[in-house]
Amino acid sequence: MTPSRRGRPLQSTLLALVLVPVVGLAAVAGVAVDDRLERARDAEAALAEVRAAIALDEVRDAVAQEVVPVLAAAALARPRGPAAAGATPEQVERALGATAARAASTAATDLAVAAASPVDGEGARTAARALAGARTAPDPGTGFGRYDALLHDLGGHVGDHLRAARTLGLEGELSAALNDLQRVSRAHALAGKEVASHLAVAAGAGAVDREDFLRVWGAYHQAAADVRDADDDPAVARAWEDADRSAAALRVDGVLAAAARSDGEPALGDVVVLATSVPERNAAQRAVLARAAGAVVERAQRQADEARRQLQQLLVLCGVVVAATLTGTLLARRAIARPLGRLAEQSRAVAAGELVDVEENGPAEVRVVAQGLAAAVDSLRRVQAQADAIAAGDLDCEVVRTPVPGPLGAFVHASVTQVITAFHERERLQADLAHQAAHDALTELPNRAQTLVLTERALHRAARQHGRVGLLFVDLDHFKAVNDSFGHAAGDELLRVVASRMHETVRGGDVVCRLGGDEFVVLVEGVEDEKGLVDLGERLIRAVSAPVALTGLPQAQHVRVGASVGVAVGTPGALDAERLVRDADAAVYRAKSAGRGVVEVFDDELRAELSARAELETALRRGLDGGELVLHYQPVLDLQTGRTRSVEALVRWQRPGHGLVPPDSFIPVAEASSLVCDLGRWALAEATAQLVRWDAEGGHRAGLDVAVNISGRHLAQAHLLDDVTDALTASGIAASRLTVEITETVLVDEPLALEHLRSLREIGVRVAIDDFGTGYTSIGQLSRLPVDVLKIDRSFVSSPEAGNGDLVRLLISAAHSFSLGVVAEGVEEDTQLSALLAASCDAAQGFLFARPVPADDLPAAAFAVDGAGRGARS
Known part of the structure; x- marks a missing residue:
């Protein structure tokens, strides 16, 4: 079925509308009319865009000058510390009066908005609405945010108009003048924005930060350089350079450059300089902008006039055709x-x-x-x-x-x-x-990271209120024994109970946190004196030390742990949370050294002690790098043959100005830092190298073995294996000639100790437990420990008590039962030697045989033992 047709199709009407004028105009004027018409329109449109840009730029400048006194007044009124003053009260008062007067006068901005309305009505109306919102903002921060958004929008409109003008095919001088106008407009806008950004930071507005100011400051200087380096119109570049060299511009640039280099609090004096100098600098830059705009308008008008003149000549030729087609076009347009x-x-x-x-x-x-x-x-x-x-x-x-x-x-x-x-x-x-x-997953208390955040905030509040902050570092005593005896599940339950008790003991505003393991802290604000903190610490100790009934244990069986507490008080103005935690940690370390279960306060004496320890650590590090450390060697005698079969390497410090420093004076300091690892690495390398030198010399010292003490901290490091293998590789000695000595407590305190010791034994290195009998290792554990030798502590060997003699014999017998060698330490008397021989001890060392001496002084004589168990050198 053929569809019905109603009226003339739209396509036919459109074809008639297009063909009649096109054919008529093509016959009369052709391409020439189109060309002239396009040029005239482009010139007029470009002129309109430029005028709109100039009008909106005046609005933007007026708004920028309106916001500067507002922010300057807020910055001048903001409280500051003495270091940020830099201005007399009279200067601040005068500047406040001037900025208040300028801030209250908004006529210039309103006049600019009104003047822009006939040129860009929508942009002007939008600006007026946004300006009203900015003026009624409840605070400088919100006001600046709204002003900044308005300036950004106005800048966008100005850029849009200028870009639109550039797309219209402008030629020659007009294009060059437009380039100058764009550069000057951008530099002038950034000049205002960099001042406003800096004043917003100074006023604490919150809408911008220092990074925003640095970006705007850098952008302005790049834009100003673009204006000065432009070669389109040297007169504009010179005018801008003259404006930049004015006294007001130099003062403003000096203040802002100093602010860009320093992240300190802006000084009131700098705010006063900006408040009084910015209007003068702005007027000078505005004059350059007006000059560039005038050149654009004058050249655009000239090009538009020339295009219109040529177009009029062509339109005369087209008049007849236009008259013939006008009637038909009007009728078609209506329909x-x-x-x-x-x-x-x-x-x-x-x-x-x-x-x-x-x-x-x-x-x-x-x-x-x-x-x-x-x-x-x-x-x-x-x-x-x-x-x-x-x-x-x-x-x-x-x-x-x-x-x-x-x-x-x-x-x-x-x-x-x-x-x-x-x-x-x-x-x-x-x-x-x-x-x-x-938060800590086990106790739901704030964790270490959150502790530092909370402490930092508390310190800032205390600084504003001129108060003090206290920190109690609570370290549980004997917690590891609970884990070892009842398992980690019991230890976790105990930690939850301890956390709950601490939370119930502190005040409502105090914060209980868990740093990790068995370490807690309590953050206290509004501290009046240290006595209150000490009292709180004692209450915490009593609460933590009360018996705890754990799930799964018999009803009558309870576990107990104790606590040691270190107290540190943040001094007014101190804002370092890490430092406060370290001070409290140092205090709790002293509490543990004082016998545990007590409260110690970080004071000047402890601060001096830590300072002295830091100085000693620095000197020791320099001494290690400077070759001041030496090894002394003490022979270890085989009691069956009476001959030296190995030596123990002992570190000594030949400190300039102090002489030979004993190890007790510097080893604890090294143990408290990673320096002890460097010390152990050096001792391994030096001791193995000494064996090589003795082998090369020959004689009684050739073929000796060496034992090197390794700290628990070093043993826990993954690079210990590399340090040992590096020393063996560098020296070339067999691994079996090296023995690493560790203390018995290391096996308890360092979880990775057993794993690393097994790895050392796998490569052939021997392992000895030093000072055996003073720690927590039971004889029944010996079969499971990766060790080769037990060294019985001197306190058992030298004790005159009969019970200790029985204990020494028991230790020797137990070690032999597990195929371990035994070395007795601290042998100084013949009676002690006789007792060791009677107990079938394998080896011994002590002053009876030789004191620790430098490598070159190691004695050559053997030590003979007679039938009565008395020793004599042979």
Whole structure:
């Protein structure tokens, strides 16, 4: 069936509208008319864009000058420390009066907005609305944020107008003048923004920070350099350079350059300089901008006039054709072109994101398109409302729950539902992660990282209120025994009980935190005196030390732990949380050394002690690097043969100005830092190298073995194995000639000790437990320990008590039962030697045989033992 046709098709009407003028104009003027017409339009459009840019730039400058006194007044009124003053009260008062007067006068800004209205009405109206909001802001921070947003929008409009002018095919001098105007406009805008950014930082507005100021400051200096280096119009460059060299500009640039180099608090004196000098600098720069703008307007007007003159000549030729086609064009426009133009304009608005009302009139084809466009706009409005609700966080409103009609609406609604679900899940996960990152998983107390944050905040509050902050470092005593005896689950339960007791003991505003392991801290604000902190520490000790009934243990069996407490008080102005924690840690270390279960306060004496220890550590590090450390060697005698079979290497410090420093004076300092690892690494390398030198010399010292003491801290490091293998490789000696000696407590305190000792034995290095019998190792554990030799502590060997003699014999017998060698330390008398021989001890060392001596003084004689057990050198 052939469809019915109603009226003339839209295509025929459009063809008639296009063909009549095109054919007529092509016959009369052709391409020349189009060219002249285009040039005239471009010139006029460019002139309009430039005028709009100039008008809006005046608005932007007026706004920038309005915000400067507001921020300057806020900065001048802000309290500052003495270091940030830099101005007399009289200067501040005068500057405050001047800035208040300028801030109160808004006529210049309003006049600029009004002047811009005829040129760019929408931009001026938008600026007026935003300006009203900025002026009524509740505080300088909010006001500056709104001013800054307005300046940014105005700058965008100015740039849009100038870019639009450049796209219109401008030529010659006009293009060059427009380049100068763009450069000057940008530099002038950045000049105002850098001052406002700095004053916002000085006023503590919060809308910007120092990084924002540095970016704007750098951008302004680059823009100013672009103006000075431009060669389009040397006069403009010279004028800008003269403005930059004015006294006011130099004062402003000096203040801002100093602020860019220093991150300290801005001085009041600098704010006074800016408040009094910026208007003068702005006037000088504004004059340069007016000069550049005048050149653009004058050249654009000249080009427009020339284009219009040429166009008029051509239009005379086209008049007859235009008159003939005018009647038909007007009639067609009434019927088709006008509604079609409206529809096209509305379509462009919709394409640009504007959801306008669509008029449904005109020819049938136009009505159909308008109806479809109107339906699409309605759907988009619904989707936009849903998006706005989601963005505002109103996820359960009616708009979000109601889907848009049609298949597309169902798809969009499903997507919105997924977005809402994902949003809720993300919020939940973020909250969980934030809590986990800041709290200890076992006790739910703030962890170490959060402790530092809370302490830092408390110190800042105390500094503002001229108060003090106290920190109690609580270290549990004998907690490891609970883990070893009842297991880690019992230890975890005990920690939770301790955390709960501490929380119940402190005041409501105090904060209990867990640093890790068995270490806790209590943060106390509003400290009046140290006695209150000591009393709190004693209450904590009593609460922690009370018996605890753990799950799974018999009802009558309770466990006990104690606590040692170190107290540190943050002095006024001290804002270093790490330092406060370290001070409290040092105090608790002294509490443990004093017998545990007591409260110690970090005082000047302890501070001096730590300072002296730090100085000694520095000197020891220099001595290690400078070759001041030496090894002395003490022979270890085989009691069966009476001959030296190995030596123990002992570190000594030949300190300039102090003589030979004994190890007890510097080893504890090294033990407290990583320096002891460097010391152990050096001792391994030096001792093995000495064996090589003795082997090369020959004689009684060739073929000896050597034992080197290794600290617990060094043994816990992964690089210990590398240090040992490096020493063996460098010297070339067999691994079996090296023995590493460790203390018995290392096996208890260092979890990685056993693993590293097994690795050492796998490469052939022997392991000895030094000072055996003074720690917590039981004889039953010997079969499981990766060791080769037990060294019995001198306190058992030298003790006259009969019980100790029995204990020595028991230790020797037990070691032999597990195929371990035994070395007795500290042998100084023949009676002691006789007892060791009677107990079948393998080896011994002590002053009876030889004292520790330098390598070259190691004695050559053997030590003979007679039948009565007395020793004599042979």
